[in-house]
Amino acid sequence: MQPSPAIKASKLARRFTYLSTYGGGGGGGTTPVANRRAAEQSCLASLGLCDAVPKLVQAHARIIKCGLGSNPLVLTKFASVSSDLDAVDLACSFVFAPDADARLYDAFLFNTVVRACAQSKRREALGFYRLMLRSGISPNKFTYPFVLKACAGIGDLRLGRAVHCSVVKFGFDEDVHVQNTMVHMYSCCGGGGIEFARKVFDGMTKLDSVSWSAMIGGYVRLGESGDAIALFRKMQIAGVKPDEITMVLVLSACADLGALELGRWVESYVVRENVRKTVELCNALIDMFAKCGDVDSALRLFRSMSNKTIVSWTSVIGGLAVHGRGMEAVSLFDEMMAAGVVPDDVAFIGLLSACSHSGLVEKGRDYFSLMTKRFGIKPKIEHYGCLVDLLCRAGLIQKAIEFVEKMPLEPNPVIWRTLINACRAHGELKLGEDITKRLIGKEPMHESNYVLLSNIYAKMSHWEKKTKIREVMDTKGMRKIPGSTLIELENEIYEFVAGDKSHDQYKEIYEMLDEMGREIKKAGYLPSTSEVLLDINEEDKEDALNRHSEKLAIAFALLRTPPGTSIRIVKNLRVCEDCHSATKFISRIYDREIVVRDRNRFHHFKDGICSCGDFW
Template sequence: MLERKKLPNKFTYPFVLKACAGIGNLNLGKSVHGSVMKFGFGDEVNVQNTLVHMYCCCRGGEGGIEFARKVFDEMYKSDSVSWSAMIGGYVRVGRSSDAINLFREMQIKGVCPDEITMVSVLSACTGLGALELGKWVESYVEKERVQKNVELSNALIDMFAKCGDVDKATNLFRSMRERNIVSWTSVIGGLAMHGRGVEAVAVFEEMVRSGVTPDDVVFIGLLSACSHSGLVDKGKGYFDSMRKDFSIVPKIEHYGCMVDMLCRAGLVKEALKFVQEMPIDPNPVVWRTLINACRAHGELKLGEKITRQLIRNEPMHESNYVLLSNIYAKMSDWEKKTRIREAMDMKGMKKIPGSTMIELDNEIYEFVAGDKSHAQSKEIYEMVDEMGKEMKRAGYMPTTTEVLLDIDDEDKEDTLNRHSEKLAIAFALLNTPPGTLIRIVKNLRVCDDCHSASKFISKIYNREIVVRDRNRFHHFKNGLCSCRDFW
């Protein structure tokens, strides 16, 4: 168009910018932005809105999200589309707190959100595990009479399921007049995360009976449900059924679910055989699943061999080194563990620190291991000490093998007491009335010791504790966990 000397107008650029967003090339987007300014359309609201959307979709260089915010802040007149684009952008890059803060600012400015905005806000609540905030958003939708279309209803189901209230998610699903494949997928996946595999399977069978044809995404949720509930035979049957009954060719994600299922059931050798016979090349995630199982079930030499091969294939992926370091710690081979950590330091690699978030009075608090930044740190650590004494009186034994350091047992126990989960639970015990349910969100897999401790705490303090970790939900009540120690 430009080569033919046809000048663009304000209607041209939104389409061009959407194309840039689809390609995801930041430099190309910046070039088109330059053209926008050159031809004098920098103040057009529709063009600015699409610029925000484009930058939110493009990564690389300094990061598109910062350019998006700059365009947004410089807009003379923004509308609900502008705010939705920026909030959605923050959600897309995992900055859920920024998305919530911007939504609050949107309310202060008196800009009316639409259903697209609310879907993004609910996704942010999901990312933070902020159930109370999600409930407020639901009531806001009702109060402001925001159109509750299928997409918004699906977002509510997803939020409630991933924030710990899967019963509410299921009830919402049952109340929907119109459902699509995403509705079924959300509720099956939600039940899977909570270890309610039998119910997930029942919903899947109901879906098939109702005439809805499952897609490959539904089967990921279904196989995950079988994995988290130990339904190995059912999982194998559904995996075979994919191709035979629904003509769905399994993808790497489905193979990954099968490996995970076998590993969780302790069938490490069968899982290895399954990986070796896969018709597609296993990806690093599959190998890491197998390595973690080797560590958990004592196949340390096999785990070491696989991890070393993984490092050769992915020399700059820090998690591979962490896996090998943990295996050497399990072997008590501290010299090799130290060498791995030194290699990580030389390459500038850092282990992702464990952190736990908790929502209280619509505020999100985050704790890391050994955290002393909180205003109540003194009281929190005193509470942790009290918890430890009460648990020991009840028969708790610290799982010191979880401390992957060459230190004595007393120091190991002290390290365990500083885990972020225990700090968050202590904070909740201090700041909520007796009997109040405690919900926390962990960014990594919950460790054996914190899992054991949470069972004791739930009984001693008569509290139900809901923990969402990287893999699933754990509901602790009266000294038991919903996962039945199968996670």
């Protein structure tokens, strides 16, 4: 014989311990009907007021006392007011107690529980959904949005497809809420989920702003920001008015691409079209400004906000950090604490990275201990990473190595690469070589490790060894990620790769490049040919250096923008030593501020100086 749904449910809820803790699990059941109804009313009323665990526990005790333990109305209410994680545990353990009357379960009850689990990202959501089906309760139109949301949290494509089949089976595949969540669910699944999302999206007859946002959000999550923006343009052509959530997503794509002009357009659109300026939208604007190189606008917006969350503070502190404005970041952090906002682990990552990018060694150490001692935050690998970087940038390589050896967490490749890069920059070449070789042993298919080793050999002038690395990579079938640079001009985004000749104006760009080369040489620039990247023909190093994507983008910008205006470019990898040095000269000779965002941080070049202080 099959166990009853209540028994199955209680098994499902067995992880939830509150029931036994608080001595619940059944009621007297002897209350007369009139009293019972009064009790039910009063319990419902009291439940309506609470959502925190202590209050729920109180309410729970009252319900048990009144013998209402199996009343679905009370059960459902109980589950639906439970908003935090512990409260969901409590509600589930109560609703699915072994003695609960499973005959009283209905779709509403299951929907409520599935929603609660999905919202708190618990896999049990799917368990409860399956139980619902096994108990013979048919899903209603509210069920699938909750179930699909739970699937989105899990991100498993096979599971998603199975649920999709059920959606079709029960005939909810025409419901726009279900379709929208389906797009979202698929776009959260790896392994080509985005294509399934697009299929659902393309098959929809009616697309509202939620549908567009769900699809745009999918591209943003994948890092396909160009596709996200292209889709946003289609949305406008389709005449669907974007709302604040669409704008958050578009801003996130702008931040990724460094598309400042488009980001600024979003800000003006929000004002012009009266889009709700929520905290989340403001936070997205702050992040966009900071990541597009205009950290002052990020600060201005931050100052204008009346409601700030920890995310607002963290975004602006992190923004200052990557721009090398460490002291300002530190004082904002202090201001935040003075304002009574309790920093979390993410806020400390921003702060510690600010200290390291600005060489504030002592401050960084102090804040690290403040984090653990006063705020009781257990440092994650990222925090240790910041501290290693902090020591490395200050040239304290030995101290950094000691720190790594004493760390309670296993150092990850990021930390090793931080050390290796510092070894290269501070001339500890033998040590760098040893660490890199060990790292390659652990991560033999990670191409950037080989590039690091190759750069070290170049610095040591070990040319044969350097060539050998190229061969090793070839035999392993590895390719170096090509460097590319983005630049936004007149609302268009242009991309350059090394030696690029695909642009319409390429002849003029190369003439400009030659002129730039002549001018900076006259001013004393010496090409640092030792850094020529791995996949470039060795025979003409200087020429190869001259064709790096960032130089092409700068030449293009000099041609196309008025004298005296700033130039902003975004590079996908770290800027190489030669380009860094050349850009300093260019900023002086052409009297331009050049803002370069690379993989890790911003470089502001002005009057021949870079804000990074030549360590990056």
